Amino acid sequence: MSKPGVTHEQYTGEPQRRLSPWRVMLAIFILISLSAGTFFGLQQWHANQxxxxxxxxxxxxxxxxxxxxxxxxxxxxxxxxxxxxxxxxxxxxxxxxxxxxxxxxxxxxxxxxxxxxxxxxxxxxxxxxxxxxxxxxxxxxxxxxxxxxxxxxxxxxxxxxxxxxxxxxxxxxxxxxxxxxxxxxxxxxxxxxxxxxxxxxxxxxxxxxxxxxxxxxxxxxxxxxxxxxxxxxxxxxxxxxxxxxxxxxxxxxxxxxxxxxxxxxxxxxxxxxxxxxxxxxxxxxxxxxxxxxxxxxxxxxxxxxxxxxxxxxxxxxxxxxxxxxxxxxxxxxxxxxxxxxxxxxxxxxxxxxxxxxxxxxxxxxxxxxxxxxxxAGLITTADTTSKRAQQPDNPATSPYQIWSPKGAYLKGTKVVWHHNVYQAKWWTQGDIPDNPVLQQWQTPWTLIGPVLPGEKPIPQPTLPAGTYPDWSGTTTYNTGDRILFNGVPYQAKWWNTGQSPAAATSNPDSSPWTPLTQEQINAIATPTR
CATH class of the missing domain: 3.20.20.80 (Glycosidases)
Incomplete structure (x- = not known):
């Protein structure tokens, strides 16, 4: 500490050194730079990365x-x-x-x-x-x-x-x-x-x-x-x-x-x-x-x-x-x-x-x-569609049947579409599996995953021709009767006539028809010995 009213030379016995104006300005600039840099530099150092x-x-x-x-x-x-x-x-x-x-x-x-x-x-x-x-x-x-x-x-x-x-x-x-x-x-x-x-x-x-x-x-x-x-x-x-x-x-x-x-x-x-x-x-x-x-x-x-x-x-x-x-x-x-x-x-x-x-x-x-x-510097750019995605689905390398707009699919049925496997959540016909809907309830299909390299067709159960008669609007059906409608088997829940199985999709509770499950179809196609 220095005493008031006493010069540096008087107090220390050493001659006082004087700084030139430019040195004073330089010192002030350095102090300001250091103090600013200590705070702002730490806050902004990322900007130079x-x-x-x-x-x-x-x-x-x-x-x-x-x-x-x-x-x-x-x-x-x-x-x-x-x-x-x-x-x-x-x-x-x-x-x-x-x-x-x-x-x-x-x-x-x-x-x-x-x-x-x-x-x-x-x-x-x-x-x-x-x-x-x-x-x-x-x-x-x-x-x-x-x-x-x-x-x-x-x-x-x-x-x-x-x-x-x-x-x-x-x-x-x-x-x-x-x-x-x-x-x-x-x-x-x-x-x-x-x-x-x-x-x-x-x-x-x-x-x-x-x-x-x-x-x-x-x-x-x-x-x-x-x-x-x-x-x-x-x-x-x-x-x-x-x-x-x-x-x-x-x-x-x-x-x-x-x-x-x-x-x-x-x-x-x-x-x-x-x-x-x-x-x-x-x-x-x-x-x-x-x-x-x-x-x-x-x-x-x-x-x-x-x-x-x-x-x-x-x-x-x-x-x-x-x-x-x-x-x-x-x-x-x-x-x-x-x-x-x-x-x-x-x-x-x-x-x-x-x-x-x-x-x-x-x-x-x-x-x-x-x-x-x-x-943070990443910019979104569109991807290119793979050559495989542009090629049609191949029955020889698809584990399940390839989806068709004319096909009728029961709940649980798996299909292949655009090299992916989908499973039906309910009976569906004409609904594209990869239709770009935002909410899951808007589509009857669930994406399971891609067709894997080297996969071969999995044998699918089919019903022999004539297993059940085709549905007719003029025939009377009793409880338990089975018919084919668009190739899909249905069973009557109660006596009915003239009521199309198509209504079973939109209103299953009031329809007299219920589609047979995949397990029931399997049992029919592969009877026990």
């Missing part, structure tokens, strides 16, 4: 405004460093002002949450962040911000503030059901993505949607269609594999239900791209899919996503080369402490199941070695 990678990535959601505050910056010391920060929504004071959870504007979050510094710390340790807009509790920006320019500026301000190249649109509630808001959102996001790409910057856009084991509901497929129609290049569709409610079949594990949800959504995504004029093969579609289970105790009381579910779901995802895996949430990835009266509860701060620290992240994220940042 040109490498693009298509490796699948894992990132936990982090609820930024949840209490107690989760120190996501400490994830930089773990194997799974990336995070999807949530949720940006409309401010309670101004619908066009982005805020964290409706509680903190971007500027308020700098001080109250020290958010920018914590992001910089995570990035300093090799982590990447994406930002999620929407969520269930508050309003996504496009719902009430009706001014197109202000809406665009709101999205842009978030991207610029955190210097991110990946955003996530978590559409729930009005954010999912409001069609006008969906159009506003799609227009603004397409404009932002186009602008950034023109400037040599990337912007990956993920859309996160609720799902059931049967796939996306109509609101979900409409949301994807709206984005594609407005020419948003989607990085992918991330489905919330959680809270299935009545759609979950009793006895089905959460892992199995989640696998079904992904399988059905992948099929729907292919149809949506086809409708948008872009053909994507199955391998590409899986890379544009993501999944987000709610770890541990779900909001639905009897739904618990266990550590065993996490391990099994991870293996399914890796085998299909799923593009992204997330979880809700990093805040919850620990066992509830002894201060909880009931440990099996839904909490923002713990999973509600017995687990090791970071147990779900370690199991769900195993094998996902990519990065949010490095995958």
């Amino acid at each position: 040109p490498t693009v990678s298509n490796k699948s990535w894992f990132a936990s959601y982090v609820d930024v405004t949840a209490t107690p505050t989760f120190a996501f910056e400490q994830m930089g010391t773990t194997a799974k460093r990336d995070a999807v920060l949530s949720f940006i929504v409309s401010s309670s004071l101004d619908a066009c002002t982005p805020s964290w959870g409706g509680a903190y504007t971007l500027s308020q979050a700098i001080g109250s949450l020290d958010l920018d510094r914590r992001i910089a710390r995570l990035q300093q340790q090799g982590g990447s962040v994406a930002v999620s807009f929407g969520g269930q509790k508050n309003q996504e920006l496009a719902v009430n911000c009706t001014d197109p320019d202000k809406l665009f500026n709101a999205y842009q301000s978030v991207v610029n503030q955190y210097n991110i190249n990946t955003i996530d649109l978590d559409l729930e509630g009005a954010g999912l059901t409001d069609a006008t808001a969906a159009s506003r959102r799609a227009t603004a996001i397409a404009q932002l993505q186009s602008q950034r790409r023109a400037a040599g910057k990337s912007l990956a856009v993920w859309v996160t949607l609720p799902v059931t084991p049967q796939g996306l509901a109509e609101n979900g497929t409409d949301a994807v269609s709206q984005l594609l129609t407005h020419h948003v290049d989607l990085a992918g569709v991330n489905v919330m594999t959680m809270d299935y409610g009545s759609s979950l079949v009793k006895g089905t594990t959460m892992a199995s239900a989640s696998e079904n949800a992904l399988t059905q959504t992948e099929r729907q995504l292919g149809v949506l791209y086809q409708q948008a004029g872009i053909y994507l093969n199955d391998a590409t579609l899986w890379t544009k899919m993501g999944a987000t289970p709610m770890i541990g105790q779900n909001d639905t009381a009897d739904e618990v996503f266990t550590l065993a579910d996490a391990a099994a779901f991870n293996q399914f995802a890796l085998s299909h080369k799923l593009g992204r895996m997330s979880m809700w949430s990093a805040n919850r990835d620990s066992a509830c402490g002894s201060n909880y009266v009931f440990t099996q509860i839904v909490s923002d701060a713990c999973s509600g199941v017995q687990q090791d620290a970071n147990g779900f992240a370690n199991r769900l994220g195993a094998g996902f070695d990519g990065s949010i940042f490095l995958s």
Whole structure:
């Protein structure tokens, strides 16, 4: 310390050295550069990383405004460093002002949450962040911000503030059901993505949607269609594999239900791209899919996503080369402490199941070695149809009969069409197996899988000519009588005359006819000795 009123030379006995003006200016410039670089440089270091990678990535959601505050910056010391920060929504004071959870504007979050510094710390340790807009509790920006320019500026301000190249649109509630808001959102996001790409910057856009084991509901497929129609290049569709409610079949594990949800959504995504004029093969579609289970105790009381579910779901995802895996949430990835009266509860701060620290992240994220940042530069391009797909089905290499528009197929019948095997869910005639429908109930066919190399026809049971008489509209039939209608055998449930078996398809309960099952046909074609 120096004493007041005493010169450096008087105090030390050494001649005082004077700095020239240019040296003073240089020193000030260096100090400013270092201080700015310490903060902004850590936040923006990714911008100089040109490498693009298509490796699948894992990132936990982090609820930024949840209490107690989760120190996501400490994830930089773990194997799974990336995070999807949530949720940006409309401010309670101004619908066009982005805020964290409706509680903190971007500027308020700098001080109250020290958010920018914590992001910089995570990035300093090799982590990447994406930002999620929407969520269930508050309003996504496009719902009430009706001014197109202000809406665009709101999205842009978030991207610029955190210097991110990946955003996530978590559409729930009005954010999912409001069609006008969906159009506003799609227009603004397409404009932002186009602008950034023109400037040599990337912007990956993920859309996160609720799902059931049967796939996306109509609101979900409409949301994807709206984005594609407005020419948003989607990085992918991330489905919330959680809270299935009545759609979950009793006895089905959460892992199995989640696998079904992904399988059905992948099929729907292919149809949506086809409708948008872009053909994507199955391998590409899986890379544009993501999944987000709610770890541990779900909001639905009897739904618990266990550590065993996490391990099994991870293996399914890796085998299909799923593009992204997330979880809700990093805040919850620990066992509830002894201060909880009931440990099996839904909490923002713990999973509600017995687990090791970071147990779900370690199991769900195993094998996902990519990065949010490095995958953001990928651009969707149409795939080419394989030569095999363009060739007609060959009876000599098809395990089952090739589908015919004139054929009548009973429930359970398998056919081959476009080199894939399909199975009938109910009696059908004239319904194309690969008709691009969005909902499974719209088609009588279930895709089983491709015809495998080297397969040969499997002998199919047939009924000898004359086994049963052809149905006649003038004949009276008694209970148990059997007939052939369009080559398909039927049995009378009660006395009838003039009632066509065709009605058994559209209204089986009131029809006097029921088609014989495949097992019954097999028994007829191969009588016991």
